Amino acid sequence: MVKIFITGGAGYVGSALVPRLLEKGYDVVVYDWYIYGNVLSSHPRLTEIKGDIRDREKLIQSVKGCDILIHLACISNDPSYELDPDLGKSINHDGFYNVLDAARENNVRRFIYASSSSVYGVKSEPNVIETASLEPLTDYSTFKAECERILQDAKTDMEWVIVRPATICGYAPRLRLDLSVNILTIHALIHKKIKIFGGDQLRPNINMNDMVRVYELLIEAPSEKINHQIFNAGYQNLSIQKIAELVKSVINDPSIQFEVTPTNDHRSYHINSDKVKKVLGFETKYTVEDAIRSLVDAYNHGLIVDGMNNPLYYNIKTMQKLI
Numbered sequence: 001m002v003k004i005f006i007t008g009g010a011g012y013v014g015s016a017l018v019p020r021l022l023e024k025g026y027d028v029v030v031y032d033w034y035i036y037g038n039v040l041s042s043h044p045r046l047t048e049i050k051g052d053i054r055d056r057e058k059l060i061q062s063v064k065g066c067d068i069l070i071h072l073a074c075i076s077n078d079p080s081y082e083l084d085p086d087l088g089k090s091i092n093h094d095g096f097y098n099v100l101d102a103a104r105e106n107n108v109r110r111f112i113y114a115s116s117s118s119v120y121g122v123k124s125e126p127n128v129i130e131t132a133s134l135e136p137l138t139d140y141s142t143f144k145a146e147c148e149r150i151l152q153d154a155k156t157d158m159e160w161v162i163v164r165p166a167t168i169c170g171y172a173p174r175l176r177l178d179l180s181v182n183i184l185t186i187h188a189l190i191h192k193k194i195k196i197f198g199g200d201q202l203r204p205n206i207n208m209n210d211m212v213r214v215y216e217l218l219i220e221a222p223s224e225k226i227n228h229q230i231f232n233a234g235y236q237n238l239s240i241q242k243i244a245e246l247v248k249s250v251i252n253d254p255s256i257q258f259e260v261t262p263t264n265d266h267r268s269y270h271i272n273s274d275k276v277k278k279v280l281g282f283e284t285k286y287t288v289e290d291a292i293r294s295l296v297d298a299y300n301h302g303l304i305v306d307g308m309n310n311p312l313y314y315n316i317k318t319m320q321k322l323i
C-alpha cells in the first residue's frame with residue numbers, strides 16, 4: 001500500500017486532493033497547521049497530524065513510513081505573505097529545508113513540490129514554457145523559485161518533480177475566494193456586479209478537478225517520465241474581461257453588471273502546458289465554465305456561507321487574525 005504524506009493537505013488543493021487519493025486506495029498522512037480550520041472528513045486510511053513544518057523534529061518523526069511526499073504547505077499568496085514577510089520566509093523558504101530533510105531521512109521515494117507559474121513573472125512571449133527564465137516579481141514567487149533551486153541542487157537519490165500550477169479555480173471543501181475566477185464569481189452572485197480592473201490582462205487558469213488529476217499523474221507516472229522534471233499545469237489563458245463574461249453567461253443573469261476601472265497594472269501572465277500533455281499524456285477535462293458552475297451550485301446549496309466576509313475563504317483575512 002502506497003502511503004502519501006501531504007504537507008498543507010487541509011488547504012484548498014488538499015481538501016480536493018486528499019479525498020480523491022483515499023478513494024483511489026492510498027494511505028494518506030496530512031501534516032498541517034490548520035490555519036483555515038479542518039474540513040477533511042475522517043477516514044480509516046487518513047492520518048491527520050496538526051503540526052508546523054518549522055517544527056523539524058516533529059516533521060521528521062511524522063514522515064516515517066511514507067513513500068511519496070507532496071509539499072503544499074505555504075503562505076500561499078502575495079498579500080498574506082507581505083503581511084509578515086519574516087513569518088512568510090520562515091515557512092515558505094526555511095521550512096522547505098525541513099520538509100526536504102524529513103523526506104530524505106525517511107527514504108521517501110518521490111518528492112512532489114507545488115511551485116507556481118508566478119515564478120516566470122511577466123513575459124511578452126505568448127508561450128511560456130518550462131525552460132523560460134524565472135523572473136519572480138514578489139517575495140512569494142521568489143521563494144517558490146528559490147525552493148525549486150534548493151530541490152534541484154539537493155544531493156539525493158530521491159526522485160523529485162516540480163509542478164508550476166496556474167491559478168486554480170472551482171469549488172473545494174476548503175474554499176478560497178481570493179483567486180481570480182472564484183472572486184469574480186462570488187461578486188457576481190452576491191453583488192450582481194463584477195469589478196474589472198483593466199480587463200485585457202491574461203491569467204492562466206486550471207480547474208481544481210484537473211489540478212487533482214495532475215497530482216495523481218505525478219504520483220503514478222514511472223520515474224523516467226517525471227524524475228528531475230518541471231511541469232507547467234494550466235489550461236485556459238483568459239483575459240479578466242473574458243472570465244467576467246463567462247461568469248455572467250454561466251450564472252445567466254442579465255442584471256449582472258460590469259464595472260470597468262482603468263489600471264496601471266498591466267501585468268499579463270500566460271503559460272504553455274504542452275509538456276505535461278506530451279510527456280504524461282495529460283488532457284484537461286474541465287473548463288473554467290465548469291469551475292464557475294461548481295461555485296454557483298455550491299452557493300445555491302448553501303455551501304458558501306457569508307461569501308464576501310468569511311475570513312476562512314480569504315487567506316489574508318485569516319492571516320490578519322492570526323498575526
Ligand SMILES: NC(=O)c1ccc[n+]([C@@H]2O[C@H](COP(=O)([O-])OP(=O)(O)OC[C@H]3O[C@@H](n4cnc5c(N)ncnc54)[C@H](O)[C@@H]3O)[C@@H](O)[C@H]2O)c1
Nearest residue numbers: 008010011012013033034035052053072073074076167168
Ligand atoms: N491555489 C492556487 O491557485 C495555486 C496556484 C499555484 C500554486 N499553488 C500552490 O499550491 C499549494 C497549495 O495551495 P492552496 O491554494 O491549497 O493553499 P492554501 O493556503 O489553501 O493551503 C495551504 C495549507 O498549508 C497550511 N500551512 C501553512 N503554513 C504551514 C506550516 N508552517 N506548517 C504546516 N502547514 C502549514 C495551511 O494551514 C493550509 O492548510 C501552495 O504551495 C501554493 O503556493 C496554488
